[in-house]
Amino acid sequence: MDAILLQILNGLDKGSAYALIALGLTLIFGTLGVVNFAHGALFMIGAFCAVTLQRILSISTITIDPTRTDFLGKPLQIKTPLVESWFGEAAGQAIINWTVPLAILFAIPIMLLIGYVMERGLIRHFYKRPHADQILVTFGLAIVLQEIIKAFYGANPIPTPAPDVFRGSFDFGVLIGYAQDAIIYPYWRLVYFAFSALIIGLVFAFLQFTTFGMVVRAGMADRETVGLLGINIDRRFTIMFGLAAAVAGLAGVMYTPINSPNYHMGMDFLVLSFVVVVVGGMGSLGGAVLAGFLLGILESFASMNVVKGFFEAIYLPSIDQIVIYLVAIIVLLTRPRGLLGRKGVMEE
Amino acid sequence: MLALDKKDSLTFLFVVAITLLAPFLMNPFPEASALAQFNAGYPDLMQRFAIYGIFAIGFNILFGLTGYLSFGHAAFLGVGSYAAVWMFKLLSMNIIPGIVLSVLVAGAFALVIGFISLRRSGIYFSILTLAFAQMSFSLAYSVLTPITNGETGLQLSLKDPRILDATNTTGGLPVTNLFGLEMRDSMTMDIAGWSFNFSTGYYVCAVLMLIAFYLSMRIFRSPFGLMLRAIKTNQTRLNYTGLNSRPYTLAAFVISGMYAGLAGGLLASMDPLAGAERMQWTASGEVVLMTILGGAGTLLGPLLGAGFIKYFENIFSKINDNVLHTWFSVMPESLENFLVTIIHPFVGKGWHLTLGLLFMMIVIFLPGGLVDGGTRIWNRITGRNRTQVDADANPKPAE
Numbered sequence: 001m002d003a004i005l006l007q008i009l010n011g012l013d014k015g016s017a018y019a020l021i022a023l024g025l026t027l028i029f030g031t032l033g034v035v036n037f038a039h040g041a042l043f044m045i046g047a048f049c050a051v052t053l054q055r056i057l058s059i060s061t062i063t064i065d066p067t068r069t070d071f072l073g074k075p076l077q078i079k080t081p082l083v084e085s086w087f088g089e090a091a092g093q094a095i096i097n098w099t100v101p102l103a104i105l106f107a108i109p110i111m112l113l114i115g116y117v118m119e120r121g122l123i124r125h126f127y128k129r130p131h132a133d134q135i136l137v138t139f140g141l142a143i144v145l146q147e148i149i150k151a152f153y154g155a156n157p158i159p160t161p162a163p164d165v166f167r168g169s170f171d172f173g174v175l176i177g178y179a180q181d182a183i184i185y186p187y188w189r190l191v192y193f194a195f196s197a198l199i200i201g202l203v204f205a206f207l208q209f210t211t212f213g214m215v216v217r218a219g220m221a222d223r224e225t226v227g228l229l230g231i232n233i234d235r236r237f238t239i240m241f242g243l244a245a246a247v248a249g250l251a252g253v254m255y256t257p258i259n260s261p262n263y264h265m266g267m268d269f270l271v272l273s274f275v276v277v278v279v280g281g282m283g284s285l286g287g288a289v290l291a292g293f294l295l296g297i298l299e300s301f302a303s304m305n306v307v308k309g310f311f312e313a314i315y316l317p318s319i320d321q322i323v324i325y326l327v328a329i330i331v332l333l334t335r336p337r338g339l340l341g342r343k344g345v346m347e348e
Numbered sequence: 349m350l351a352l353d354k355k356d357s358l359t360f361l362f363v364v365a366i367t368l369l370a371p372f373l374m375n376p377f378p379e380a381s382a383l384a385q386f387n388a389g390y391p392d393l394m395q396r397f398a399i400y401g402i403f404a405i406g407f408n409i410l411f412g413l414t415g416y417l418s419f420g421h422a423a424f425l426g427v428g429s430y431a432a433v434w435m436f437k438l439l440s441m442n443i444i445p446g447i448v449l450s451v452l453v454a455g456a457f458a459l460v461i462g463f464i465s466l467r468r469s470g471i472y473f474s475i476l477t478l479a480f481a482q483m484s485f486s487l488a489y490s491v492l493t494p495i496t497n498g499e500t501g502l503q504l505s506l507k508d509p510r511i512l513d514a515t516n517t518t519g520g521l522p523v524t525n526l527f528g529l530e531m532r533d534s535m536t537m538d539i540a541g542w543s544f545n546f547s548t549g550y551y552v553c554a555v556l557m558l559i560a561f562y563l564s565m566r567i568f569r570s571p572f573g574l575m576l577r578a579i580k581t582n583q584t585r586l587n588y589t590g591l592n593s594r595p596y597t598l599a600a601f602v603i604s605g606m607y608a609g610l611a612g613g614l615l616a617s618m619d620p621l622a623g624a625e626r627m628q629w630t631a632s633g634e635v636v637l638m639t640i641l642g643g644a645g646t647l648l649g650p651l652l653g654a655g656f657i658k659y660f661e662n663i664f665s666k667i668n669d670n671v672l673h674t675w676f677s678v679m680p681e682s683l684e685n686f687l688v689t690i691i692h693p694f695v696g697k698g699w700h701l702t703l704g705l706l707f708m709m710i711v712i713f714l715p716g717g718l719v720d721g722g723t724r725i726w727n728r729i730t731g732r733n734r735t736q737v738d739a740d741a742n743p744k745p746a747e
Contacts, residue, residue: 035471131471132417137711139633143704151693271482278475325483
């Protein structure tokens, strides 16, 4: 039982990332009807917002202390980050320590802007073109974004640690009456899950309880009629694109302490997120979130030794590597619309 | 000629001439000149032209004719490579069994994947093929290590049985051959500063590519090809006429899978290695790009696209800062440094950035690819009415 609980917990953080990216993809697809292959790149750019902020915060002034020498015998150079000299040592160190959470504030405007520019500058011209063209142009854009990041930050993963407070692990088992160390779970993953749940909740609340959200939902159902009512639906959809970009970006920012960001992390997540969207049902927001968590948890279950052993016995070794794809194939063949897909979406 | 009409015969003869004379045509600059770095007449690159040409021709039969966008074609290429290398390990270093098996295995693989994926169309089909290809990639990378040798990639070794070949006594690794003609053999001809290279491997690839090209021409002009175009134009209407289109799409999928298998087999024949990275989805994206760039649905397009991409990949990735500095050395130093800094991210290791930009430009401005662009320019020159051309190219279906 404790092993099962542990696997569910382990699946949550990956599942959260899938759910957030898939949510953004579905938002874009549901509003604009565009299949965005560059969404993984937005996730990656979000992660690199955190890296950028880390770099900015560690800009230092160098003072030379002639009384001391370093190990090469030269005068010792002391680096003082600018934030420390501005806000005092303690506050400065705290700011540097909390880089990743602070990067959220940094990333939101950037991602909104990128999303806005992308939609106005490129995607807008592809509404009337076939889906194949949309896939191809966003695929090209994804390559370009990825290579730009690579040119600026290099090809190696860049570690961006979580704040000290969240670095350890948390003994979850004790809380619910298991022995000590039975279920331990890193704090940051818990934070990540809570954060994703919050974002998902906010997006749904925004769509459900605000006038803006209501108009957007109406536009998703029947764009033309909403337009005839004198509402500038294109403008609202552009804002939704920015919002979807911001959701992907925030997922990226918070993911950096779990996996050090590198330039191809977006592509790695994109393929799986697409599978998630399709399993959940194209155009269904709830389906995307549900399928994201479901597949994340399923993936971590499949990596359990018991499960692996069982599948090895029936000649399906290393089930954890392929389980998501297998599930996707089975779902698409038995329930072509996906788990929660609506009728009439993406059916030629 | 060869059951082709006059225009097609001309096209085919043109391709034959270009392919056979490639060692000359690809080497327009003398060896010692500064422009020699733009030459493409060395065996390795020319083989790639031919092999990726085959790959793109095959992909075009599926995408260009039926409009089904597969994002997992690299899987067939990879499977073909593995099959060929296994033949070299077990049977013989002669490339015939390797290539035959790679085509057959890729065909069987395509039959299975196509049977499942073709139940859906549009974006779902793309994602299904993508999922299958990624699955094959992860399988080859990890689980199937006994067959694929995982991360290292499948290689030849001295201990391989090779039951048809004479026992190896020399101690060196054997070389792939065609009844004794070694693939890496080449003959160099020096004429007044030029140096032309004729490689056996290239001509083997070239002949197979010509056969592949001829077959694709016949498919384009056949009733089967017409049916595939009908599927692209309006599948719903086709279904309403009581016709089951799936056997046709499946046949097209298997044929294009076999082309990819042939390309994979040839890649392994030229260099007996097979690695999982050949199956990655970026590789699938590359063949899509080649086809689109050249012009999907046209005969020459895929060949043109494959040649274009492989050539520029090779040339662009060779240009480094030193080369740039020598180019701009006539300019004042500040301007020189400025230009080098500007161009630096796009060349050398940054080739993929250029590739991505190119990809976007083509899709945005020239969805018909290079062939379409060429036709447009030609029509502009000859003064043919533009609206007339558009009407010819996209006939409106009668409602």
